[in-house]
Amino acid sequence: MNTEIKNKYIDFLTSICKIETPSDNKANIDKMVDFIQKFAIEQNLQTERFSFSEAGDFLLIKTRECENEKPILLMAHMDTVHKIGAFGDEVVSSVDNWLYGPGVMDCKGGIALGLCVMERLKADSNLKRPVYFLLTSDEEVSSRFSGQTGKDLIIDTAKRAAAVFNLEPSRPRSVTVGRKGILKMRAEIFGVAAHAGNAYFDGASAIKEAAHMVLEIEGLSQREGITYNCGVINGGTVPNTVADKCSIDIDIRVSSMEEMQKAEQTMCDLSQRNVVENTHRTVTVMSKRPPMMVNDKNLQLLEKWNIAAKNLGMDEFKGIIKGGGSDAAYTVMAGTPTLCSCGPIGYGEHTRNEKVDLSTFDDIAELISNTIKLI
Ligand SMILES: [Zn+2]
Numbered sequence: 001m002n003t004e005i006k007n008k009y010i011d012f013l014t015s016i017c018k019i020e021t022p023s024d025n026k027a028n029i030d031k032m033v034d035f036i037q038k039f040a041i042e043q044n045l046q047t048e049r050f051s052f053s054e055a056g057d058f059l060l061i062k063t064r065e066c067e068n069e070k071p072i073l074l075m076a077h078m079d080t081v082h083k084i085g086a087f088g089d090e091v092v093s094s095v096d097n098w099l100y101g102p103g104v105m106d107c108k109g110g111i112a113l114g115l116c117v118m119e120r121l122k123a124d125s126n127l128k129r130p131v132y133f134l135l136t137s138d139e140e141v142s143s144r145f146s147g148q149t150g151k152d153l154i155i156d157t158a159k160r161a162a163a164v165f166n167l168e169p170s171r172p173r174s175v176t177v178g179r180k181g182i183l184k185m186r187a188e189i190f191g192v193a194a195h196a197g198n199a200y201f202d203g204a205s206a207i208k209e210a211a212h213m214v215l216e217i218e219g220l221s222q223r224e225g226i227t228y229n230c231g232v233i234n235g236g237t238v239p240n241t242v243a244d245k246c247s248i249d250i251d252i253r254v255s256s257m258e259e260m261q262k263a264e265q266t267m268c269d270l271s272q273r274n275v276v277e278n279t280h281r282t283v284t285v286m287s288k289r290p291p292m293m294v295n296d297k298n299l300q301l302l303e304k305w306n307i308a309a310k311n312l313g314m315d316e317f318k319g320i321i322k323g324g325g326s327d328a329a330y331t332v333m334a335g336t337p338t339l340c341s342c343g344p345i346g347y348g349e350h351t352r353n354e355k356v357d358l359s360t361f362d363d364i365a366e367l368i369s370n371t372i373k374l375i
Pocket of ligand 1: 077106107139168169
């Protein structure tokens with residue numbers, strides 16, 4: 001890639017990172033969609049925008065309309081886990097070949113990389129298939145805002161495609177062929193409020209009951225099986241009142257839909273009991289993301305990826321299974337061969353130290369482009 005093109009995409013990546021896009025901030029995500037759409041049109045790409053009332057809009061970018069051949073689908077998401085201002089006033093910074101910023105690897109680096117791949121392939125008159133690039137807006141919250149419409153849009157677009165490359169961040173010499181599914185649940189515990197000094201024994205502490213429940217839930221986790229993480233607790237109002245309410249947000253990771261059902265049932269069973277007298281528990285499903293199941297189609301696509309890597313003189317890539325979920329779960333459900341974590345190499349996703357290695361952009365863009373030519 002010549003320096004001019006590379007700089008164009010680094011500038012583009014810097015600009016989109018400066019528009020901070022937490023999953024629940026539709027206004028900022030839409031602002032970013034405006035920016036990306038304008039950029040794509042300037043590169044002579046076609047765009048189609050899908051509006052949502054609560055979620056940020058989705059954007060589909062195409063090298064051209066498909067005629068006979070099925071397109072190749074690239075995917076990435078525009079939302080990040082970072083709250084606005086989390087990276088301070090200087091949102092994006094760089095040290096040597098590393099760029100730091102909210103979403104710089106997860107997944108805005110993937111957006112820049114995908115557009116860079118489209119620019120390469122658009123100029124290639126031998127390429128038989130069009131390339132589509134679907135940008136979603138609430139991946140980090142398992143499609144909570146775009147709901148079934150968002151999931152259906154991913155599935156329908158993937159069904160029409162010959163293969164999917166999800167440009168989530170990568171690690172050297174590996175791509176993801178399977179991912180765990182995520183069940184997010186909220187437990188609410190209700191007790192009886194009372195003055196902590198005058199009527200302590202008239203109260204029933206929801207917090208104390210929640211403490212029992214946390215140990216019961218976390219005790220279910222198995223290293224080689226389902227894991228349960230009580231990640232957020234909210235309860236009580238002031239120190240001198242026995243708390244009558246407490247909630248626990250729980251993140252459950254599963255390897256199959258059977259495990260998802262089993263975990264949900266286990267949580268329902270737990271909600272039927274209590275330890276502290278006069279308290280009771282409820283549980284609610286907040287969101288579900290199915291696992292990205294490993295299958296032969298994904299593994300065959302990995303073989304093509306490795307043929308392209310070998311042709312470029314690169315070492316073999318391993319197919320790995322990850323604990324974190326992604327939108328690739330839906331493209332596998334659609335029956336389309338899928339590889340995930342095909343994006344730029346980076347470290348520190350979901351932390352203040354998130355960074356992407358700009359020096360790897362060229363190689364990965366070339367590898368994706370060459371794999372697409374084999375399909
Ligand atoms: Zn991501």
